[in-house]
Amino acid sequence: GDSVTQMEGPVTLSEEAFLTINCTYTATGYPSLFWYVQYPGEGLQLLLKATKADDKGSNKGFEATYRKETTSFHLEKGSVQVSDSAVYFCALSDRRGLTGGGNKLTFGTGTQLKVEL
């Protein structure tokens, strides 16, 4: 079945450091790929997405490129801030979706990011 593997945390960085969180996937179909973020005390929020190979998703200074050849979707940010401290989840969605065209996501285990001053 489909699966997502992401680097274990916690990742601790100083403010303005460069961030990379690795994510690789296994899928039987041709998935769409996502990064979700969970800030302390809040629900999961979509951070960015990419629906086909070589697409780059971007939002709030974060970027990730859909690499079909390496089955990867690594999250990057050039300069992190304390406010980026959160848990980041990589996820995929099988294009075939659920019956009736729903959107079942398969998540990785999450990577906690701590950014310090």
Place this chain on the structure above:
Amino acid sequence: DTGVSQDPRHKITKRGQNVTFRCDPISEHNRLYWYRQTLGQGPEFLTYFQNEAQLEKSRLLSDRFSAERPKGSFSTLEIQRTEQGDSAMYLCASSLPTMGTGTITGELFFGEGSRLTVL
């Protein structure tokens, strides 16, 4: 607040008791999902509704679990005869309809979750 809301936010119960969680999705969303998240893990899919129809259930959803969405609006997730292994965060999400077959908008809107602790 027009987001997905879940109630209660926290529930502590004794083993063997029944518990029920409620989810109110974003009003124009016809798709509703339940996920379960345990400590250190990502959310795992439990079940999915399109309007009032429950279209898929995960093998994680044992016979003790039942979900309903009677009028295609709010949904309930009931766990009967709770076990300690049921302790988890139960997440609800909703989404808009996809635009034609094979086109997935991708975004699920999640609530803040209902945390269950079974003693």
